[in-house]
Amino acid sequence: MHSFRNDYSEGCHPNIIKALLDTNLEQQEGYGDDQYCQEAKELIKLKIKNQNADIHFVSAGTQANLIVISSILKPFESVISASTGHINVHETGAIEATGHKIETIFSEDGKLNPELIQSILEKFEDHHMTKPKLVYISNSTEVGTFYSKIELVNLSAFCKKNNLYLFMDGARLGSALCASINDLAFSDLSALTDVFYIGGTKNGALLGEAIIINNNNLKEDFKFHLKQRGALLSKGRLLGIQFRELFKENLYLDLASQANSMASILSSEIKNLGFEFLSESKTNQIFPILPNSIITELSKDFGFYVWKKIDNKNAAIRLVTSWATKKEVVEKFINTLKTIQP
């Protein structure tokens, strides 16, 4: 039974296993001071067009989020997030556990914009309240949407004007940058965010997220935060080797494109069959709305989450594709769906 539950069901891209094997018995410095972390950082700097970026590799998205956010904020400062934001919903209070409030605002498409942020800023009065200082966005978002260049330009300008830092959670950054109608590039992220991270785990790596610090004020002493939160791997090479492979030539974006294109086929075919969607997604997560009877039938052959009840007879399901999703599986899903159709 094939699972469309998520994009971390498989291991890693074969090139990575090969690189691990090839370098396995070399001696390297520990804690990220090895040759491969160095090479990976150089490759990433080229790709993001920012030679001054500080780059740090960590194991997982929640870890990246909690370290970045707690390293930036003073005790009384808060982070602004869409209420659907991963840090607000699915990180077991990891941000609050570092002492900081998340100021949330509802956003239909999971994205933030100046108007939404402004509405939070306007509530701020004085020292009886937390002071909003950092804007957290995810790209692609938890509901499959992504930011266009003009949206990010506006958001970035608004943050600068209001003395707010901008941090992009890129756990699924590849799928955002490779979305069919996307016009954002890696280099834009260097120019428009203070910090962002490039998710490896959901796009070809065994584990690993690359934190990119663009703002000079936020670079100093970052390794202390990594160590204090338990994120500094003694065999840091494990992360460097993987990102070196992903950023050699175009592998990272190629993998994301493959994931998106499989999702895109699923989308069009399901649409052709007359079904609607919870959101207009161009990334690797799609949310078709199906009758419960069909969902029951599909779940005999495929794994996926039932995402949201629509009414008594219908629900939205979430289908996630990855670099490892094969076209045959997608076709099998569509064929099964056609068969079930009343």
Place this chain on the structure above:
Amino acid sequence: MHSFRNDYSEGCHPNIIKALLDTNLEQQEGYGDDQYCQEAKELIKLKIKNQNADIHFVSAGTQANLIVISSILKPFESVISASTGHINVHETGAIEATGHKIETIFSEDGKLNPELIQSILEKFEDHHMTKPKLVYISNSTEVGTFYSKIELVNLSAFCKKNNLYLFMDGARLGSALCASINDLAFSDLSALTDVFYIGGTKNGALLGEAIIINNNNLKEDFKFHLKQRGALLSKGRLLGIQFRELFKENLYLDLASQANSMASILSSEIKNLGFEFLSESKTNQIFPILPNSIITELSKDFGFYVWKKIDNKNAAIRLVTSWATKKEVVEKFINTLKTIQP
């Protein structure tokens, strides 16, 4: 140039790479609910002879320490540690960052015993002080020593009597259990500690520590702590696959024995040359005291830390061996040392 700096200079045991390759494109559940984590846990339960143990895999030692300790203690409770303890010296305040005081006591050999702990307990008065509730020990210790069975039996009984939990940091547990004159077995740890962890990173794995919770009172809801601290890997299989390999048959202890036996050769040969040691170590870390001139010469061909100045002419160095240390390198070191000798 060969490095004796630490036991995490190389990658992993070849069996692990092979297992990663063999399982790479299978789909598995995320977050540790995969088949390999399950199998690894069963193998470990057999080895430690505790079918009721709760087992969780995490990425690194500091992460294991901070999660275990903060999951056990109430806000006003403290953890007792030797002042040389890793949590006190080399974790950038990770324990304090979760809100807890470490009560320290000097111990010549890096180990704790009832008398030392008693001296801390006697200082406790009332609610104006933190309440000691947990004893942290490392085995083998940061200075290369290890606990004998009778020592651990006494420590465990003392803790139970005084209503203290006992937690063993096993980042280098293999080297302790395989020390030449050791009489402790995995099964003793199940019986004598409330929680311990088995270090993979320093003994054959790419990364990974297996936290073993023996005390039923400490099992509930542990995964919430893992997630909140950013330790729950979405591709948890990466940890399960590695521990499955390490605990198939006797690989874990075989690797540690190899490391110890290389250290043992180094030790006897250096002793034969007339040098003394900072501590009597039977594990994979040894601390010979050498004249500075010899240290300078050696450092041209070998990597190691100068650990402690002894006097103006001599210092102790630290040599660490691992499962990957080859006999030829050890012999080369000894031969070089012989050549330098005045």
Place this chain on the structure above:
Amino acid sequence: MHSFRNDYSEGCHPNIIKALLDTNLEQQEGYGDDQYCQEAKELIKLKIKNQNADIHFVSAGTQANLIVISSILKPFESVISASTGHINVHETGAIEATGHKIETIFSEDGKLNPELIQSILEKFEDHHMTKPKLVYISNSTEVGTFYSKIELVNLSAFCKKNNLYLFMDGARLGSALCASINDLAFSDLSALTDVFYIGGTKNGALLGEAIIINNNNLKEDFKFHLKQRGALLSKGRLLGIQFRELFKENLYLDLASQANSMASILSSEIKNLGFEFLSESKTNQIFPILPNSIITELSKDFGFYVWKKIDNKNAAIRLVTSWATKKEVVEKFINTLKTIQP
């Protein structure tokens, strides 16, 4: 110019100053172990009809909230609050600074009920989310409303059934219990909440809130939390002496009645003049809606907060009365308002 800005503009009830003077040079034990704290606790136990209650005096409301909440919750557990709750809006992230998430829900009247709480519980899935464990309510609320007995009975039953603790912030508890149509008594709070506190600062004291712990499971070691958060006054007698005065006979409720009755006169008179209110308040905070031109005129002679813009021509103001508000001032306000009226 008289201020209706808040109920902590004046000092304390004269009886308290007298008691401070009378006892000033007696020697007493420190840190709350004095005779007056003891006597005050006995008087409170009688009033709340709970001889087994644990009672602790602290200096301020935010302090009471952060200590109670952080003493109850495990690191991954959260507290449920109306989005208007004081802990969510006006405590500078004090709860999050102790590591805990506040789960908020919008409530028109600032009160929680089973349905609202149920909607939060239903969102909880597993260890990727914080686990709701405690319900925070304020009585009277931040918008002047209060809980009836049947409402609190239902809420309490719901919490018990769902394994949630119930904590009532009573910074303005007096005004709630003395509201004209109220049917809740002190003794109900003992039976229906796990913890509540009785606010002294806003009802006759110089400072001081009395935390009442009804649930036996929450009593142990509470003083450690007080000390750790900096709340244990060395001259604890200062708090004991005040609560002894407030709970001798009926002073506490008499003072609250006086505050409510002044608010009630303001309310009826303003209503008689044809104005509407933001909420139906029977407590010492009222929120009349007035034309901006009238607000401007009134603010020349009286202090108050403009609470909420209604439209371009009107706004709600907040008027707060206290035990020290005199009838002449109330009459002066009404007369001024009548004069301004177009």
Place this chain on the structure above:
Amino acid sequence: MHSFRNDYSEGCHPNIIKALLDTNLEQQEGYGDDQYCQEAKELIKLKIKNQNADIHFVSAGTQANLIVISSILKPFESVISASTGHINVHETGAIEATGHKIETIFSEDGKLNPELIQSILEKFEDHHMTKPKLVYISNSTEVGTFYSKIELVNLSAFCKKNNLYLFMDGARLGSALCASINDLAFSDLSALTDVFYIGGTKNGALLGEAIIINNNNLKEDFKFHLKQRGALLSKGRLLGIQFRELFKENLYLDLASQANSMASILSSEIKNLGFEFLSESKTNQIFPILPNSIITELSKDFGFYVWKKIDNKNAAIRLVTSWATKKEVVEKFINTLKTIQP
């Protein structure tokens, strides 16, 4: 029975009660924005000769310590303290509860000096350790000693040179400044420390410590920290009124002188009787060493702590005097001691 247990057994100086009474029914702004806090600050600025100081009043010493320290340090930075320091021993881990490690060093007389601090700085290596950033001293210390001007000048210069902040806990500052051979003045503290506080609770107030921030870099947003930690009293006037009285003319130092002179009489008389002392104290805490039999007899008529066992037959006791200690009581103590003497 008279108690020499501590200097917070009585209420406050009569002038303070009078001032509370005189101002009781005036309306004042809340949260420290009242006229009396303002006046008190002006009086203190004059006394400390620093018109640019930022001054904040809080309720208690542990509160002052935890707020000042956590407001200054980044998450990975630590505070240096003598192991006898109040923050290390008697604050229930309040500093660690805000996330920070205390680096301790043993000091015979409870004081720090450049050599002791240097020994801590030398242990610092890199991001695997907490970074010492702040030096905490108490004056007078927990063992009754105090800093001379040259000692503080040297300490301050050393801190500046090493990029460390210097914070003085002045819970018993009065007794230090009034010690018979003292040459430090209030104005020196403005010049030589980054932050210090003036203890009111142990020197004439009901409660209250005045935090003085001299370093401009540490002033911004301090009120957010106060509020977040529950330290901002709504009736802040209570603190302002008290410090206004204490700093009118010379009351604060007069009260401390009275306490010291009572301790001095006790000291000389006890010395005359042939007894030794645990430390040479010129402040209001003295530590005579007495035979256990005498201690038993004395404790029938006087309250005091047995501080430290010296041998099987003798112990040091702690006698604390205050502004309220009367000469008759001191004489009675000496007479009783003379009577008991074998």
